[in-house]
Amino acid sequence: MTEVRLPGHALCPGCGGAIAERIIYNTINETIGKDKVIHYGGGVCASGGMRNAELSSFGLHLSGQATGSTGISHALKVRNRTDIKVIEFGGDGGTCDIGFAKISGAAERNENILHFTMDNEAYMNTGIQKSSQTPWGAWTTTTPIGRHDNFKKDMVMIMAYHFIPYVASASIAYPADLKNKVKKALDMEGFRYIHVFAPCPTGWRHDSAKTVEIARLAVQSGMFNLVEVDNGNVKISVKPKERLPVAEYLGYQRRFRHLTEEQTKTIQKYSDNSWERLLSLDGTLIRPHTN
């Protein structure tokens, strides 16, 4: 396998985002070739490996999610270079918080961009501050007794209700699933959004060797669900045969070690209810005007 992203970069040992980047870049290279891509990146952890990637890449600033890439895609259109695809990486902070309006705007205009969100559930590069994707109860430097105001907002469904052609969630622990989703999305036009779960040993306070295992446990305990909304058709990608208790997932991460039994029960309820809701949406059509 040819590595598009060369080693020797500054991402932490065991970085989930680094694994995600590799899988995504290599899939793109195998499918359309890295010479057919312009990569926009923002948010340093999310695109930390971008600088070492042999890909034509460009970044504005953290809050420029979806705007720099929109601009490039329009420039390519007027120059009749639609053979070049535009991809974009953003963190959960850049996409869901500071750049949320931009992502929403680009989605409602159905701009021709493939966006990847590297979800490490906090603003990691500035030193582990809480983001909208920080789970309820998690420690961060700005939620030192755990996050208690709200739960993680559901980006997949928010983006699905923008009625864009493709929305999916993916995880580094299921690389074949991620690869298939990337391939499917590359083949489409319009705004495509893939939300990738990328554990962070530094911010979640877990052993760097456990990165992939924790990502797997997240899916198996319902803390992160893999789903696809293809042209509005909702489909759950992975249905664990046996749903594991969330305590097993939470136990590996010291960002959850202060949780009381009550709080763990709350998180279990969150997982169970989210799963029930997703099951009820499975197989339904969200996008109103097509099939």
Next chain:
Amino acid sequence: MSSRTPTWRDIPISNLGSTKMTVLNKTGDWRTFKPVVDVDTCIQCGTCVTFCPEGIITMGDMGAEIDYYFCKGCGVCANECPVKAIEMVKEE
């Protein structure tokens, strides 16, 4: 490449030019533990190759091969190996 410090006349006016320089830092210096592959146990399944965050494991004829110049010693390969062929050994 000349050894004198570049001046304002030499450096490109924008980051967006047509040359992209990637820096290959010697990240092998970071690690405390290093992964050692037991080639007899290794079944060459490729799991470690898929999951290495650095992308520095390749599948050789005998088993997985690791580029220690860059290996940060994270331990993901050892954790994911289905036959436990990789052991994390403390660096000397």
Next chain:
Amino acid sequence: MPSQSNRDGKRGIIGGNNMSKRMLLDGNHAAAWSARLAKAQVIPIYPITPQTECCTQLSEFVEHGEMPWASYVTPESEHAVMGIACGASAGGARVFTSSAAQGVVFMEENIWIAAGNRLPIVMCIVNRAIANPGSLRPDCNDSLLQRDAGWIQLYCEDAQDALDTGIQMFKICEDERVYLPGIFAFEGYVVGHCAIPVELPDPEEVDDFLPPYKHKFISLDPELRKYTTTTTPRRGEFGTERVYQMQVAMENAKKVIKEVNEDYAKRFGRKYGNGLIEKYRCEDADALLITMGSITGTARKIVDDLREEGEPIGLVKLRSFRPFPTEDLREAVKGVKAVGFVDRNRSPGSSGGGIGRIETANALYSLTEKPLLLGFFVGLVGRDVMPGDVRFIAEKVLKAAETGKAEKDTYWVQLKGEEI
């Protein structure tokens, strides 16, 4: 295909495919026409009073197929506008956008990024007072605020000026000695909504004047990217050098603006001073007014009246604020006894007067023989500037020239109540 865009028929403005050489256009429509004639390719733009007409006219041009080379984008905010502009310019397209007051301030972050990345984006700022105190009406703070960011700034007196300067701006910014983004500004309502007969240059002649955009130093095209690797950690500390390069580009811009002004005059018959400043009746003047934008028009009349009365007064129109024409101003004030800068902007707590007076004071500081420099605040937060106000200013400057003394450094011309 004939255009349906005659919606402004009540003002007698004809848009669309009518290629007549003269049209009744206001500043907003003239700016839109300048983007059309310059063949701007990507137009991300967000409406804000008093620029809305420019925004909607361009959408009509593009959507009705009169600009088939262009793509019109409707972003969700001005911050997105400038982000998209940067991306599009880096991607190899000629970009035009427009905004005012709050919109300009909202896109401030990306304005600096555009200049630092050396992307030749052209923005038309339809001056409007920034809140608070704000108004829909003009003052020049929104464009002057960009003075440190590294954008070229030219100020327009009327709709014809706006059209010509808009077209010229692309040529200036895309010159390989420059590669800086550029602002051409005019006041909302006073110029933006005031229709005058405007002469439009022939599109083919504009094509000859302004060749297609191709950045000499930037390309994101993957097949042009050359990858090199190094094991030497890159410190990336070339910030000072990059800023110096921008300074050099601004110095070059002084030459380029003059060259483009000459070239445009040869081809299309309209000249704007030497490009940086325009001198009006400055021969043996003891007093000088310096104005920017539409106040220049009023000032011309007042200078004519005063000259008729035998007063030795002249006028300098400051067309270029960035790069600031230090050398040209120093030359213009030779032998002049008093200069008055008419500032339509505010800077509470400044070292003395408005932004224009401050820059001029600095430009003239090192002269051993320099005139008295008075500053006049007028037209702030959209207050109309009447001929009486300009006359008052001119008389104060003449008095200072006569007596050799300035009563005070700055005057608040239209203030209701006494200054302390």
